[in-house]
Amino acid sequence: MAQTITINPVTRIEGHAKITLHLDDQGKVADAMFHITQFRGFEKFVEGRPLREMPSIMARICGICPVSHLVASAKACDELLAVEIPAVAAKLRRVMNLAQLVQSHALSFFHLSSPDLMLGMDADPKERNIFGLIAKHPEFARDGILLRKFGQQIIERLGGKRIHPAWVVPGGVNEPLAEQTRNEILSEIPGALAIARRTLEWFKSIAPKFEEEIESFANFPTMHLGLVGPRGELEHYDGAMRFCNEDGEKIVDLTEHRRYDEFIGEFVEPWTYLKFPFFKKRGYPDGVYRVGPLSRLIVADRCGTPLADHELTDFRLRLGRAPMSSFYSHWARLIECIYGCEKLVQLLEAPDILDEYVQSRASVNRLEGVGVSEAPRGTLLHHYRIDRNGQMRWLNLIIATGHNNLAMNRGIKQAAERFIRAEKIEEGALNRVEAVIRAFDPCLSCSTHAWGQMQLLMQLRGPQGELLHELRRD
């Protein structure tokens, strides 16, 4: 008897989605689909707007990672102005981007995913959340909240506010860094670094307990994409787009980002608002690749900071050069938090960081521009076309969650095959399917645009559509 199970919406992720699982006559999972149920529409309503507004408009795509959109958008605008931005402006943008990385990773790991890890995948859903965590493990929860606050406060200090700061502009940034601000941030880094390090130690100690999840959380070979620096180091702001194969070997380093469409194609499926990017040379859907913290650690040769490199070595010794299970994204996130803290020190101690010339001025010099940066969730690409007067005519955005779309769909199928039993849906099984998605840390409001209420409905229906079993979580 063929059946369909719907998980709607998926909880503890950024945005709104539903999952449909189709069961065949034997009650086995035949297919799994991850539907993004909202429409973003930004491509349409920015038409005609001046390019200088773009970073601020684009930042509104998301309240979690506005800085990522600010940075990618400002970089696309830099290309349209054809300017080289002051070196200190690039450093300051990096500071804000890393602050964003740390705060977002803290949110993803502590607030959204750690309830599964700390309280158990099968724990009561009423308690399996950040509040349950605060009640049972207050010290751990406090660490998470403090680490997120650390990143958010850097953003606020630089840009005047935590969400949607207007500080990153085409040509650079609009205010230099004050010495006092620099010192305040520097004084807080040791505390944040200590949190990241002790959390990573804890994660390493509990990871072996999740053997079953590791094996079935999108654990299949795919290609990976991420930015790398000139010496192959971990990179989040600039550098080459590196595609690696399933073994972590380099396929191509793309330094001219505007040639991205020679490598990335986008496929549209009728059942979701999120497109499916794929690696063109392998076609759709074989050209599946992943982005994000785990992919960044796979494509990079090294991190480039001492503690993070030490952890990366340990990571590779334990798991190999290219571990494929998305469960390890949590591990990668914590290594990146350590990297972020170390890199912030390097940047803020640079001798020119307080320079006051922070913005290059120019008018439109090019009609097409591409900006690429690494958002916490993976590679983010903004592609703009403007007219001669500097007004937007067309844009394309490829968001991290989009890059991961194919892999997420395969990942939930794999987990569903493992955990879903047709006779009766266990709440814990449902949660594991969601947890695969959570491991990718998708941002659906970025990848499309969203509003609505969070609840969860999973239904098991018979071939005639009759309701066999229902689980609801409000």
Next chain:
Amino acid sequence: MPPTIPTPHSFTLTIDGQDVTATVGQSILQVANEHHVEIPTLCYLDGLSVWGGCRLCMVQIVGQARLVAACATAATEDMQVVTQSPQLHDYRQTILQMLFAERNHICSICVANGHCELQSWGQKLGVDHIDLPYRYPDLDVDSSHPRFRLDHNRCILCTRCVRVCDEIEGAHTLDVMGRGIQNMIIHDLNEPWGDSTTCTSCGKCVHVCPTGALSEKGTSVAEMVKRRQFLPYLTVMREAK
């Protein structure tokens, strides 16, 4: 010969119960400004002719049923002016709400964010909601000029730009076209700004504009600070001639 009664050059009236002195020819708004009584305005700008279009400066005059625009009403002797009342507050809030609802005022991404008179009056007068349905008109942005930009989405049709171009610069490049809700600011005979043969590119219109409708190109969000010191300076220097 009968004795002539000299016309008094100055006289007294009351504003909000306070006795104030005025000279002949002054408007209620000018008298209020001199005595540090704040009356909200948008279309009025010291140094330009009076337009009286925005109606934000409406005040009550004791003994008159009808409200009057303080900028366009001469102060007279023994006049009793009321500038603050619940009714006036309501009217002013409604006027601001109508301005916000009429076109697309998106403060958060506007070049004039933080330097906008419409925004600051909205804040001062407590406009925290717009009860009217937004119109969301589909309006163009004219970026054809090499230095300046006109964004009709942010325009409140105060005509300060039209007046400064005509009265101070003497070019009269700008004017208003259309009727009622279809009113639009135009350049010359409704041509793109960049094609205008009369515009001197002086930029006065940009700096008198109370909102982000007129801006300098190259400014990002919240970077368009308006500098209006030139206006009283030019006015005084021309009068002195």
